[in-house]
Amino acid sequence: MPAPIRLKDHEVDTRLIRGRLLVGAVAVILLTLLLVSRMYYLQVVQFEHHSTLAENNRIHVQSLPPTRGMIYDRNGVVVADNRASFSLTLTRERAGDWETVLDSIIEVLELDADSRELFEKRIRQGRRPFEPVPVMFELTEEQIARVAVNQFRLPGVEVAASLVRYYPQKEHFAHSVGYVGRINEGELKKLDAVNYSGTHHIGKTGIERFYEDELHGQVGYEEVETNARGRVLRVLKRVEPISGEDIYLTLDIALQEAAEAALDGRRGAIVAIEPNTGEVLAMVSQPSFDPNPFVTGISFKAYGELRDSLDQPLFNRVLRGLYPPGSTIKPMVAIAGLDAGVITPSTRVFDPGFYQLPNNKHKYRNWNRYGDGWVDLDLALARSNDTYFYDLAHKLGIDRLHDYMSRFGFGQRVSLDMFEETAGLMPSRDWKRNRYRQSWYPGETLILGIGQGYMQTTPLQLAQSTALMASRGKWIRPHLARSVGGVQPVDTDPPADIVLRDQKAWEPARLGMEHVLHGARGTARKVGDAAAYRIAGKSGTAQVVAIKQGERYNREKTQERHRDHALFIAYAPAEKPQIAVAVMVENGESGSGVAAPVAKQVLDAWLLDEEGLLKSQYRPADSVLPVGVKR
């Protein structure tokens, strides 16, 4: 009979279960309150934190690199261009089995196993998730087309376009405009990280380096919303980049090419300056090189060949080549003598073929060992008489000689905007005491008077001193940029003009220089005879002292390379100078025989019209017909 017991137990059970349910209900309410307070903590207390987290998740700032300024020559011919370059990128996370995709790329583009190895290396280097890794650069049109056609086989593979510097004039401006290259570690530390955040290239040499800030421009940025896979969904905010400034050069591509042609394959340097404005019209350092491989990254082998070449194509002879100026400084020494009052135009010196200091047996020889007899300033310049200038230098003394030569720019950097110009050397008593701990010897003054000895000049300094002779001491620093962003560069610290006690003193020096080419006994009269206008010039030879570093011994070559460098400076037309030129032909031996014709070709290219006549705007006002036209 369990029924009564069941009935009694049922009430107990019900009470028991009701009690337990109450415990459960209380637990449910307490745990729900726990959840609510947790949510309160997340959504109210930590709201700012999580809001930031969520925003940082979705919003990314992408930098928009500015377009680099273009570089044109003085007539608007493009010298440095920005060209679209295509690279092939692969995103591992989108590619699935990326090694298979890589095989497909190799197959589609018909590349070899070496390329595959290289690509694989590049892919393994890129480590951020969903980051497209560039595997191949500089795709051709055909390669782009092949990738497009086979896109279905190439998941995660994209062709990315970017603007890359291109120098259409190739080697013509490698030494003046320079080139850009990939930003390296050292540069990265110094650069403005924000402004260069989207930039891969930076000016390494030349104009590209000097005007880097102006050419680069100002970076822009874009706030984009991305999903978890890094795909950009929409642009929230965009600040446009400001393109770099365009630069118009003072260089003239036609004159540049003519100057290079005039060198006719010989090693050397030519600088042509417009003396009234300081504009550099041509700047030649031969041999040169194509700067384009340096932009995308030159191969080690190709670079090694350039670096180790005996002809030193990478060496900027115009700015960094140091040569004794030889007789080319005689006109400036003459100016010094005239202004200091130690000579007059009619001062005469007897040349027996050598010069001797008082109480000294040493003979300082004239190049003409038989002597030129009685020599005045005009003849001394025309004949390049050494004895006259030994005497003049002795009369001046080293201190005055140093001061005057320095005013012509020797021993200092003369350019306004050229990168890595060398100062050269204009010796003085102080310099010698510091350098050699010796006093200055009078004999050293003598050889300085004919541009030998310690003195070292760059072709640019020679050209600038010639321009100063042409402009009668008007100092304008030679420069390569005619305008940067439409604005002419300003020289904040121009050197003082050379003002002589009597400005008429420039005249005898000019006349002497004219007689170098047009005088009966001028050293370069052969060149002058053929000229359609009057040229003022001066020849010179620079002794080659020692084998340069990095050159290997080679008997035949070395002997050729031991020959003197041929120098010539000139400006024309002599009456109304429009162009000043300095020419250096390495191992050319004869200034008047080798360098002078080169200089004349450069002058002709600038001054003559198609018919071989002096361009009308260059004709002196008082002369109706050009002098001595010969065809």
Next chain:
Amino acid sequence: MNRGFDRALSDGDVLRRRASFLQRIHIDGWLLFLLLILGVIGLFVLYSAGGRDQGLLIKQASSFGVGLLVMVVVAQLEPRFMASWSALMYLIGVALLVVVDVMGHNAMGATRWINIPGVIRFQPAELMKVFVPMTLAWYLARHNLPPTFKHILISCVLIAVPFVLIARQPDLGTALLVLVSAVFVLFLGGLRWRWILSAVAAVVPIAFGMWMFVMHQYQKQRVLTFLNPESDPLGSGWNIIQSKAAIGSGGVYGKGWLLGTQSHLDFLPESHTDFIIAVLGEEFGLVGICLLLLVYLLLIARALVITLQAQTVFGKLLAGSITLTFFIYVFVNVGMVSGLLPVVGVPLPFISYGGTSLVTLLSGFGILMAIHTHRKWIAQS
């Protein structure tokens, strides 16, 4: 006596007249109403979480319909009938688990499914969520409460067999939920507090043993990630960091429906299944979550009322277990997504996408309705 009997009869008449249709098909109006509200909320959130995928929505809605149908069918069963068949169902369930263990269909790297192609495809473990508490309630109801030591021991065996089989699949989450539902039966059945306390005290060495010998690497990883999600922000900690960011960035009022960035930009993983509350939290804020929890509480309150009004011990134990287990689902899911609990694969009831879960839950509520609507009014007099 006659008057009382008349009153009972007339009361029955009144009830029958007031809700005649629902009464006739054994459906509880309150539960149905709250379930439908949850279903609608779920579809709204799912539309956003699934990236406006209408196909997903239709699938979920039809699963919900199927679930309601199952619920109605289950509600027709007499609780006594359930009790009498529970032992057999339990045995069948265990047998199916063994079958799965031996030659189950492999899905997601774990062996969980019974698949008869073209006929049916289901997880036996899902069935055990109902059958284990039902069997235990039947077993305990046969004897006086509270259960004696012998009954508890047998109960433990009844729990342990399916638990081990499910945990071996491996599906520790479901195994634990089965365990929890069974423990609730024992708890409601008056398991003495000292037993409960000593079981809690035993948890520590058991947990240690599980860590050493039972748990798989991915399960250990979940626990480690729970303890310090920032240790691996891009790997296993990603889920919890992103879900907290989603909920937290919702603030009080949320970003608005379909405007949650975390889920729409795919930062939130599994946003339409286990982590769907994060989408709700992001788009509807604290207010939205509190309202959802309120609906759950109302549903649980009604289920507790049903439990209290159940006429048999079996009905009380089973209804109470279903109710409390349902709350555990909600608590564990919300707790895990908000970073209170380790990440275990528990979906949010009626909101997370997934047909199996819906059908299981609704059949549970069908049992509740059956218990409530099959009461014998005559017996009260």
